[in-house]
Amino acid sequence: MAEQIISREFKNRWINFYGKNVTERILRELEQSDPRIISPNALYTTRRQLQESLESQGFRFAPETPFNCLILEFEPFNIVATSEYLSGLFTIxxxxxxxxxxxxxxxSESVVADLAASPGIKTCLLAEVMENTGTLFAIEKAKKRIPALKSNIARMGIYNTFILNCDARSFPGLNVKVDHIMLDAPxxxxxxxxxxxxxxERRILNDVTRQSLIQREILDEAWKQLKIDGTIVYSTCSLEPEEGEVQINNFLARHEKQVQVLPININIGNPGNLTRWTKVYDSQISNTRRIFPDQGMDGFFIALMKKVRE
Ligand SMILES: C[S@@+](CC[C@H](N)C(=O)[O-])C[C@H]1O[C@@H](n2cnc3c(N)ncnc32)[C@H](O)[C@@H]1O
Known part of the structure; x- marks a missing residue:
């Protein structure tokens, strides 16, 4: 039964925060498995070229192409065994x-930092957005997760990226001021x-407290290294408000007039909302985005913030 996938404690929190109907939907959706999403590497190919060459080998895709990606419907053999995958023409x-x-x-001149990088899916996408120019620092704390990061970056043909095996909280020690930061936080x-x-099912409330503290510490250290007019994108694949809306609301309170939360122009998900949590909160929270688990999507929270002069 759906309820057994997470403890009652969490389920009750979700009901308090999102309401009963949304919680029931979340529990149903978490049990579904998603189709594989194929994202063409814009450095090397186009969606059309990639689709044609994979279809000629028997792969079939859905007619929709969200975010210029392909949704895999049928694979005659594992798609990671194709020469297209091995030569970095796409990520999954x-x-x-x-x-x-x-x-x-x-x-093309920007200095950018990805503060929680491995296995590097988003690092590669960011390098693609940067068209392999500028400088990208990919920071990862766990030594055992560095090989996956290295191999993805190499496979995708990325050469604007330095990999650093260190704690993002020691980022100011590098003494590099950056134009943009991506924090896809633990x-x-x-x-x-x-x-x-x-x-x-083994998650306990203490995990939320521990992770939200690490996120807060990384965010505050990252902020020191961001140039004025620079932007930081913060995301988590968590449904817990402490790792999403509440985290950003507290960040806004600590940094007050220095932060502008920018709107995110996507038509999926809902505006971040704290009305069920507290009566007093920063109205800029409505520019963040809360995505519930849905077909083809995990639950996700995202906020885009600009550092402005006080
Ligand atoms: C959500 S995963 C990142 C996924 C990655 N952005 C991607 O799209 O492939 C979070 C990563 O942060 C790393 N991490 C955890 N604490 C960290 C810290 N203090 N400093 C840097 N990296 C950390 C974890 O080892 C993990 O690899």
Whole structure:
């Protein structure tokens, strides 16, 4: 039964925050598995070219092409065994992964940091947005997750990226001021579909407290290194408000007049909302985006913030 996929404690929190109907829908959707989403590597190919060459080998795709991607409907053999995959013509990922890199608008001179990078799906997409120009720092704390990051960057033909194996909280120690930051933060992952999330039923409230503290610390350190007029995109695949709306609301309170929350121009999800949580909150929260698990999508939260002069 749907309720067993997460503890009653979490389910009750979701009912308080999102209401009963949305919670029932979340529980149903978390049990569904998503189709594979194929994102063409714009550095090397176009969607049409890629689709034609994969279809000639028997792969079939849905007629819709969200975010210029292909939704895989049938594979005659595992698509990662194709020469197209091995030579970096595409990545396979969640639809939500495509959103954060597209929110930033780097120029060919920009210095950009991805503060929680491995396995590098979003790093590669960001390098694509940067057209392999400028400088991208891909920071990852876990040593054992560096090989996956390296291999994705190499496979996708990316050469504007430096990989750094360090804690994002020590980022100011590098003494680099950056134009843009992507923080796809470590989180409880309660928005991830069950198939990718074996730990969901073991999640406890303490995990939320621990992860939201790390997110807060990384955000505050990252902010010090962001240039005026620079932007930071913050995201988590969590349904917990402390890792989403509440995290950003507290960030706005700490940094007050320095932060402008920018609208995110996508027509999926809902505006971030704190009305069920607290009566007093920053109205800029409505520019953040809350995405519920849905067909083809994990649960996700995203906020885009600009650093302005006080
Ligand atoms: C949500 S995953 C990132 C997924 C990645 N952005 C992608 O799209 O492929 C979070 C990553 O942050 C790393 N991490 C956790 N704490 C960190 C810290 N303090 N500094 C840097 N990286 C950290 C984790 O090891 C994990 O690889």
């Amino acid at each position: 990922q969640a639809l939500t992964s495509l959103i954060p890199p597209k929110c930033l608008n780097p120029s 989180c409880t992952g309660t928005g991830l579909k069950l198939k990718k999330n074996k730990r969901l």
